[in-house]
Amino acid sequence: MISLSIIKEAAGAKRFYPLGLLLLFVLFSACGGPKNRFEIKGKFTGFNQGELYIYGIHGDHKLDTINVAKGEFQYRINLEDTAILILMFPNASELPVFAEPGAEVEIEGDASHLKEVKVTGTQDNKLMTSFRLHLGKMKTPPEVYNAATNFIKENPTSLASRYILDRYLVRADVVSYAHVYEMAQVISKAMPEDKEMAAMCQRLAGLKALQEGYKLPAFTGYDLNGKHVSSADLNAKVNVINVWASWNYESISLQNLLRRLKRKYDDKDLKILSVCVDADAKACKRIIDRDSIQWSNVCDDRMWETPILQKIGLTTIPDNMIIDSKGKIIAHTLPYQKLSEKIKELLE
Secondary structure, three states: OOOHHHHHHHHHHHOOOOOHHHHHHHHHHHHHOOOOOOEEEEEEEEOOOEEEEEEEOOOOOEEEEEEEEEEEEEEEOOOOOOOEEEEEEOOOEEEEEEOOOOOOEEEEEEEHHHHHOOOOOOOHHHHHHHHHHHHHHOOOHHHHHHHHHHHHHHHOOOHHHHHHHHEEEEEEEEHHHHHHHHHHHHHHHOOOOOOOHHOOOOOOOOOOOOOOEEEEOOOOEOOOOOOOOEHHHHOEEEEEEEOOOOOOOOHHHHHHHHHHHHHOOOOOOOOEEEEOOOOOOOHHHHHHHOOOOOOOOOOOOHHHHHHHHHHHOOOOOOOOOOOOOOOOEEEOOOOHHHHHHHHHHHHH
């Protein structure tokens, strides 16, 4: 709808504008949207009413809420660059959406069968939809691992490859960090000017040697309260290093799991050290205070350049590592349920 104020202002202006230019100005103001707007339109069966969460996987878009009514929803944001967004469902299932400035994406399907949900509107989303449909035919983890590897090799410049690297290779049940590093290099070489991928390759290069049974590298630092923390402090029966961010729903959920476990076990049995990769320590502190997190949290505004992460090599959000009383790595990069089960198994 054309704004009356625009027309009145144009009519009363002292400067003279040719009629054609004036009409173009008015029509552009009324009809043309910003070139950097990104829009999602969704329609689900199996999810009539409720809320979805959405956030940027690299912190470039903070955690937000989307209302679903009668199975439909709409969401708009302004983008300066491409981004990987994660749509999170109430049951903690996630659906990746690849965003581009000026693009419109449509999501349609059954919310209870996310692998079959179709996301269309950009090439990256079409590729990811095809990959998820392909995964539905697979029966074993090695098949999924191989499919992820082949996808990255065939589509190294796609945003989908970055998500698949993290979701299906880094967070696989059995991780070969040498192979993960190799695949990250495939993406980085295809996009040599991408500083984010170059930094990830650097972190993964150190992580190749970080395997279960190896000793945790020594580190020191300071938490948000100025307290000195170090690897030597992790001397309980079970110790957990947890990587999280205030804008990442899944990582906050994992931290709350650790909070509940910490209430059950004392410091002799369980110690936790969290590292937040927020660019703003104040945002980190708000979540810690809100959720009554009592253990040390390191957040120095340096994000992935935090010295502790540079030492220990954890590379994703959420991420975690379990260490025994002698400093040996027991497990790492465990999802919610497996992290809970592993800690209880070791302590009970």
